[in-house]
Amino acid sequence: MVKINSCVFISGKGSNLKSLLNNSRNYNFPINIRLVVSNKKNAQGLNVAKKYSIPFEVINVKNTLYEIKILKQLQKKKITLICLAGYMKILSNKFIKRFNGKIINIHPSLLPKYRGMNTFKRVLRDKEKFSGCSVHYVSNKLDAGKIILQKKFFVSKNETVETLKLKTQRKEYRAFSEAITKIYMTS
Secondary structure (H helix, E strand, O other): OOOEEEEEEOOOOHHHHHHHHHHHHHOOEEEEEEEEEEOOOOHHHHHHHHHHHOOOOOOOOOOHHEEEEEHHHHHHHHOOOOOOOOOOOOOHHHHHHHOOOOEEEEEOOOOOOOOOOOHHHHHHHHOOOOOEEEEEEEOOOOOOOOOOEEEEEOOOOOOHHHHHHHHHHHHHHHHHHHHHHHHHOOO
């Protein structure tokens, strides 16, 4: 099987990165992670990249040319799919157009509900009965691209931000890989 060269963008712990890396070791999984990009030099996910011997780049997003730097690295590694896994920086429309339909994101809510930040607090505040996660294509509008796949679960009455986050992450680990398989095994 010829695998798709991919890059994972992170800002934090890298738990979705770890899940994707574990799945990428499976012969039938359609991607090969060739690069990790972070906008934070102290992101714990960089340790995950090191552990798996995956090259990584820390990009200073305060530099206005940072997207050009990223694009050079992506071209060098022949990346054709970008996975945003907790990447807390909005990409420019120009960057998104450059990868035309080849950037996907995992979001911790059942989109179109709760786009953006602080989703767990908002889900609890609104006393939602269900929550979950969504994998979607990245578009020029925040968390508004076409949905590829969603995973849903029941929100109990005694849920906290922390328990909701843990439940969501467990769903995310399966959803991200399932979405990637869905994209490349059906196309």
